Amino acid sequence: MRTTRQPPRADRYGLPWHAAMRAIRHGAVAAGCLWALAAQADIPAIFRDADLALGEQLIRQHRCSQCHAEKVGGDGSAIYRPLGRVNTAGLLRGMVEQCNSALNLQMWPEEVTAVAAVLNRDHYRFKD
Incomplete structure (x- = not known):
């Protein structure tokens, strides 16, 4: 029995279906790349x-939220953005390093940066 090959289906614009899907896929990839670049531009250098996953793990492991709650009460979030103390990404990283040193947490520099990030x-949203 001999079969004949069917021509590819066309979309409403006359493009073969597979060509239309490829164009959509490439457009989605390009849009995703642009979104990632835009999101990266909002992050301080x-x-x-x-x-970030390491930072989240270290925050849980060292019980940062519990310590902050003991210091300022409530859920501890009042400790963030103290008046005039932390107003740049560098100062934020410095405050995390201060906690690291004062509490002898023994975190490496890249771990301090991960926690600060x-x-x-989640709280500060500093941009470059």
Whole structure:
């Protein structure tokens, strides 16, 4: 039994279906790349290579929220953005380093940066 090959289906613009899907896929990839670049531009340079998952893990491991709640009461979020103390990404990283030193947490510099990057993402939102 001999079968004949069917021509590819066309979309409403007359393009073959597979060509239309390829164009959509490439457009989505391009849009995703542009979104990623725009999101990266909003992150301070000091935090661009930070490992956010590591920062979240360290915040849980060292019980930062519990310590902050003990210091300021409530859920501890009042400790963020103290009047005039932390107003740049660099100062935020410095405050995390101060906690690291004062509490002898023994975090490496890249771990301090990861924690500060998570705090920036969740509370401070400093931009370059």
